[in-house]
Amino acid sequence: MATVIVVGGGAAGLVAAWRAACLGHRVTLLEANGRLGVKLRISGGGKCNLTHAGPPKELLGAFAKDQARFLRPSLHAFDNEDLQDLLRREGLHTYVRDNGRVFPLDRPGSAGAVVEAFEALVRRAGVEVRLGARVAGLLGRSPHLEGLLVDGERLLAEHIILATGGASYPETGTRGEVLGWLKGLGVPVQPWFPALAPIPLQQARPAREGVALRGGSLRLSVGPEGRRLAAFEGDILFTRAGITGPAALELSQAVERARREGAAWLSYASTLESPEALDATIQAEQRDNPRLLASTWTQRYLPERLVEPLLTSAGLPKDLMLKDLTKPYRRALVALVTALPLGEPQPVPLARGEVAAGGVDLGAVDPHRMLLRGWENLRVCGELLNLDGPVGGYNLQAAFSTGYAAGSLI
Numbered sequence: 475m476a477t478v479i480v481v482g483g484g485a486a487g488l489v490a491a492w493r494a495a496c497l498g499h500r501v502t503l504l505e506a507n508g509r510l511g512v513k514l515r516i517s518g519g520g521k522c523n524l525t526h527a528g529p530p531k532e533l534l535g536a537f538a539k540d541q542a543r544f545l546r547p548s549l550h551a552f553d554n555e556d557l558q559d560l561l562r563r564e565g566l567h568t569y570v571r572d573n574g575r576v577f578p579l580d581r582p583g584s585a586g587a588v589v590e591a592f593e594a595l596v597r598r599a600g601v602e603v604r605l606g607a608r609v610a611g612l613l614g615r616s617p618h619l620e621g622l623l624v625d626g627e628r629l630l631a632e633h634i635i636l637a638t639g640g641a642s643y644p645e646t647g648t649r650g651e652v653l654g655w656l657k658g659l660g661v662p663v664q665p666w667f668p669a670l671a672p673i674p675l676q677q678a679r680p681a682r683e684g685v686a687l688r689g690g691s692l693r694l695s696v697g698p699e700g701r702r703l704a705a706f707e708g709d710i711l712f713t714r715a716g717i718t719g720p721a722a723l724e725l726s727q728a729v730e731r732a733r734r735e736g737a738a739w740l741s742y743a744s745t746l747e748s749p750e751a752l753d754a755t756i757q758a759e760q761r762d763n764p765r766l767l768a769s770t771w772t773q774r775y776l777p778e779r780l781v782e783p784l785l786t787s788a789g790l791p792k793d794l795m796l797k798d799l800t801k802p803y804r805r806a807l808v809a810l811v812t813a814l815p816l817g818e819p820q821p822v823p824l825a826r827g828e829v830a831a832g833g834v835d836l837g838a839v840d841p842h843r844m845l846l847r848g849w850e851n852l853r854v855c856g857e858l859l860n861l862d863g864p865v866g867g868y869n870l871q872a873a874f875s876t877g878y879a880a881g882s883l884i
């Protein structure tokens with residue numbers, strides 16, 4: 475039996491502590507907040523999309539190749555079914571939405587129920603939980619970490635597992651400082667980087683706040699006429715400062731990288747048809763339905779609230795019928811639908827990301843037990859690793875699986 479300290483009472487730390495205690499070790503869980511699982515409680519808008527359905531191979535396919543390779547052993551050791559079985563034994567049932575996302579079933583807003591289930595598990599396994607315990611430093615150096623500094627006290631242990639999360643939503647306790655300490659100890663790391671975050675725009679349009687564009691594709695290019703860098707199919711939602719919604723979140727990391735490289739420009743295609751195909755469609759409509767208002771036709775693709783101001787800014791008369799649509803007007807309409815300009819982004823905020831990209835280099839960690847290479851007793855897991863999956867329950871599953879691997883110790 476060994477002494478183990480787990481730092482961080484989020485998804486990864488809870489599972490790591492529970493697993494190590496179940497294996498008979500003496501485990502202390504340190505959490506900076508006054509309660510456990512603060513970020514878990516706000517995940518999925520309080521509903522907690524705790525994992526994604528499907529075989530491990532499919533889940534891994536959602537991650538970048540190097541991340542998938544790293545995750546494979548820990549996901550196989552503790553996958554989405556293992557997670558749901560564990561929770562079911564605690565009385566927490568789950569259901570799968572059509573899009574494969576898995577949520578707790580029993581209570582509305584049940585992210586809290588997930589935390590309560592894990593809290594019960596760790597306490598029953600005999601883990602000593604210390605809340606309000608913010609670790610202020612690491613004691614020791616490669617290959618051995620002796621312990622940690624907490625409130626001026628030196629806490630020593632034979633094994634230390636760092637599960638301190640990322641650097642977004644710092645108000646939930648994740649300030650990202652542990653990554654700097656590890657770097658100072660010679661551990662290879664990638665700096666924190668924004669991901670799955672809303673995108674502020676240079677030209678924010680508060681009048682559009684609350685309007686959604688659906689069923690199309692958000693596109694990132696080097697300029698209005700420039701090369702396409704990336705695209706994501708999905709909805710966007712205008713906010714006061716810019717855009718959010720699935721496509722904005724998924725593209726945000728690429729947008730910030732392009733912006734830092736000096737060229738990022740966004741547009742939204744409200745149809746997946748090409749401009750040429752849409753031009754043919756509108757010409758057919760001109761023949762079949764000449765008295766249809768251009769604004770009514772446009773509303774098939776764009777929300778009503780946007781159509782009038784957009785047509786006005788494109789110089790189209792309000793009551794223009796399709797029969798009177800000249801070629802330049804037709805081109806203007808097609809352009810609004812196939813490439814609505816959103817313009818240049820502003821810096822994507824790290825703090826508002828559902829995850830933070832960056833973290834401990836995956837190459838520096840043994841993917842079976844999360845032991846840092848060159849160290850004999852220091853493990854890292856969860857978002858502190860350089861792992862970031864898409865929206866859909868993948869990030870929590872990665873935290874649970876890597877936490878389980880870290881807690882397995884040997």
Ligand SMILES: Cc1cc2nc3c(=O)[nH]c(=O)nc-3n(C[C@H](O)[C@H](O)[C@H](O)COP(=O)(O)OP(=O)(O)OC[C@H]3O[C@@H](n4cnc5c(N)ncnc54)[C@H](O)[C@@H]3O)c2cc1C
Pocket residue numbers: 481482483484485486487504505506507511512513514516517518519522523524525607608609610637638639640642643646647648649650652827828829855856857858866867868869870871873
């Ligand atoms: C708004 C929001 C919604 C999300 N929704 C989903 C979702 O529905 N599905 C999904 O899969 N993912 C979602 N995520 C991502 C997911 O929550 C994270 O990937 C996951 O919580 C990471 O788990 P973790 O255990 O690594 O870190 P965390 O859960 O962040 O836990 C880390 C813990 O470490 C503690 N800590 C940090 N530093 C110290 C220190 N120095 N000393 C002591 N304690 C410390 C923190 O207080 C924190 O409690 C969401 C994230 C956000 C912000």
